Amino acid sequence: AVLTLIAENPGMTQTALGKAAGRDKSTLTTTLDDLVKRGLVSRERAPNDRRSYTLFLTDKGCALHQKLMAAARAHDADLD
Numbered sequence: 041a042v043l044t045l046i047a048e049n050p051g052m053t054q055t056a057l058g059k060a061a062g063r064d065k066s067t068l069t070t071t072l073d074d075l076v077k078r079g080l081v082s083r084e085r086a087p088n089d090r091r092s093y094t095l096f097l098t099d100k101g102c103a104l105h106q107k108l109m110a111a112a113r114a115h116d117a118d119l120d
Contacts, residue, residue, distance in 0.1 A: 042071055043097065043105045046081060051094045053086060080104060 045060050046052065052060075058068045072095070075081040080101035086092035097105060 042068075042075065043080065043101060043108070046095045047097050047102070047105050050096050053092045053094055054083075055092065057095060075101070 041061060042057065045057055049056070049060075054065075054068065054072065057072075058065055061068065063071075072081060072083070076083060078100075079098055082096050082098050083093040084096065086094050
């Protein structure tokens with residue numbers, strides 16, 4: 041879900057992601073740290089607020105997101 045939210049809203053802040061995902065900051069930070077460490081997400085300082093970070097999928101993150109979405113579509117087709 042986190043990858044999809046970032047893919048559909050590139051440049052969103054961590055705060056916006058937390059609200060959209062319904063997760064508190066402590067659990068979201070751990071998840072984002074893992075995604076950054078795995079090279080799937082990049083954090084960049086927000087240009088208008090140096091205290092905030094914006095989030096983007098890396099090329100590797102985009103590839104994984106596409107693969108996961110294809111698997112989800114195939115699963116949905118099997119259920120139909």
